Amino acid sequence: MSTELSGKLFAEARKLIPGGVNSPVRAWKAVGGNPRFVQRARGSQVFDADGNAYLDYVGSWGPMILGHAHPKVLSAIHAAMRDGTSFGAPTAREIELARTISQAIPSIEMVRLVSSGTEAGMTTIRLARAFTGRSKLLKFNGCYHGHSDSLLVKAGSGALTFGVPDSPGVPDALAAQTLVAEFNDVDGVASCFAKAGDEIAAVIVEPIVGNMGVVPPAPGFLEALRDLTRRHHALLIFDEVITGFRVAYGGVQTVRDIAPDLTCLGKIVGGGLPLAAFGGRREVMELLAPLGPVYQAGTLSGNPLAVAAGIETLAQLRHGDPYARLESLGAQLEAGVRAALARHRVRGVVNRVGSMWTLFFGVDAMRSGTDIPNVDTAAFGKFFQRMLDRGIYLPPSAFEAAFISLAHSEDDIDSTVRAADDSLSALS
Numbered sequence: 136m137s138t139e140l141s142g143k144l145f146a147e148a149r150k151l152i153p154g155g156v157n158s159p160v161r162a163w164k165a166v167g168g169n170p171r172f173v174q175r176a177r178g179s180q181v182f183d184a185d186g187n188a189y190l191d192y193v194g195s196w197g198p199m200i201l202g203h204a205h206p207k208v209l210s211a212i213h214a215a216m217r218d219g220t221s222f223g224a225p226t227a228r229e230i231e232l233a234r235t236i237s238q239a240i241p242s243i244e245m246v247r248l249v250s251s252g253t254e255a256g257m258t259t260i261r262l263a264r265a266f267t268g269r270s271k272l273l274k275f276n277g278c279y280h281g282h283s284d285s286l287l288v289k290a291g292s293g294a295l296t297f298g299v300p301d302s303p304g305v306p307d308a309l310a311a312q313t314l315v316a317e318f319n320d321v322d323g324v325a326s327c328f329a330k331a332g333d334e335i336a337a338v339i340v341e342p343i344v345g346n347m348g349v350v351p352p353a354p355g356f357l358e359a360l361r362d363l364t365r366r367h368h369a370l371l372i373f374d375e376v377i378t379g380f381r382v383a384y385g386g387v388q389t390v391r392d393i394a395p396d397l398t399c400l401g402k403i404v405g406g407g408l409p410l411a412a413f414g415g416r417r418e419v420m421e422l423l424a425p426l427g428p429v430y431q432a433g434t435l436s437g438n439p440l441a442v443a444a445g446i447e448t449l450a451q452l453r454h455g456d457p458y459a460r461l462e463s464l465g466a467q468l469e470a471g472v473r474a475a476l477a478r479h480r481v482r483g484v485v486n487r488v489g490s491m492w493t494l495f496f497g498v499d500a501m502r503s504g505t506d507i508p509n510v511d512t513a514a515f516g517k518f519f520q521r522m523l524d525r526g527i528y529l530p531p532s533a534f535e536a537a538f539i540s541l542a543h544s545e546d547d548i549d550s551t552v553r554a555a556d557d558s559l560s561a562l563s
């Protein structure tokens with residue numbers, strides 16, 4: 136396949152945009168080669184500038200659960216657009232989206248709409264600090280909650296891929312307020328609380344991790360977090376930016392029946408437009424300006440196009456049983472890839488929850504950030520390139536979640552499994 140135009144565009148972009156991209160992982164540094172410039176996308180496919188088609192497992196990093204360019208979502212955006220694109224004043228549709236979110240996730244008694252997951256994470260932290268009058272946070276190695284200063288410590292995703300878990304520019308004094316524990320390590324969390332329990336404002340966690348690749352919580356782990364935070368009067372924040380409306384309509388918390396104090400949402404809730412949200416207990420949310428003293432604001436917050444896309448996307452997810460379908464497609468893919476690993480005697484493991492999955496090379500299990508150094512990233516790089524040559528577009532890093540959408544067909548999954556089988560044969 137020719138990728139000449141993508142190559143030219145990347146060279147041009149690099150002159151004007153740092154690294155040629157507006158978000159680091161898009162530059163493919165972890166896998167090598169030039170990123171494809173996307174021209175358009177529809178259903179389960181993306182098409183690059185050279186006209187090549189790929190089956191897409193990036194899904195814009197999570198939002199596109201209905202598939203690309205879903206006609207109903209496009210119509211909703213068009214309809215909203217005819218009335219203007221931004222007002223900086225409240226609109227009726229914002230109430231509808233707030234109500235929909237709160238009905239889907241009962242722990243969210245009040246919600247505020249923002250434009251990115253980073254803003255959501257950053258503000259939940261500010262709220263927790265204000266509510267408790269404490270300043271320390273506890274996060275987990277390999278979990279990513281956006282790039283605000285306090286949370287850019289031992290973060291996953293792009294930060295992990297590039298081996299810069301702590302970014303220059305984050306003051307030491309601020310980073311020192313962030314404690315880091317290992318995911319799935321209840322004893323580690325308990326010992327943080329034993330040492331600094333009355334200083335910890337909040338524990339923030341991806342209840343199923345997506346940002347070191349998919350890592351599910353061990354039985355009892357999330358329950359233990361709820362118990363420890365409650366006992367020490369700290370808040371529990373679930374970052375469901377990926378998992379909200381992805382693993383189930385109401386996110387991990389409704390499936391596991393655990394009510395966090397605050398929740399971050401993003402990605403699916405904005406239907407592919409820039410929208411995220413955070414919400415939770417009324418008494419905490421009531422601290423937000425203009426009701427309370429904790430400041431947070433946004434020129435484009437609650438943008439009418441994004442709100443319309445979010446409302447329609449969530450409405451589509453209430454039709455039929457989309458999560459059963461996603462589970463069945465996910466199971467088909469997992470079984471096929473596991474069989475291919477075994478057939479070619481390639482060491483690796485597939486972690487999957489519903490439609491989010493990661494194939495980790497070089498390990499038999501991936502349970503927490505302590506397993507990260509054992510993952511064979513070189514093998515992933517080779518696999519990624521071979522899959523790409525076969526028309527399969529995976530996330531360009533060994534530590535990311537791949538996403539299946541409702542637009543993927545059984546045939547799409549079959550051809551992905553065949554491509555994986557082929558690609559793995561060269562790795563054995």
Ligand code: PMP
Pocket residue numbers: 196250251252253254256279280281282292341345346374375376377401402411
């Ligand atoms: N939290 C999680 C769990 C995420 O996966 C991400 C982004 N991948 C964020 C927060 C930050 O969201 P955004 O990129 O919209 O700022």
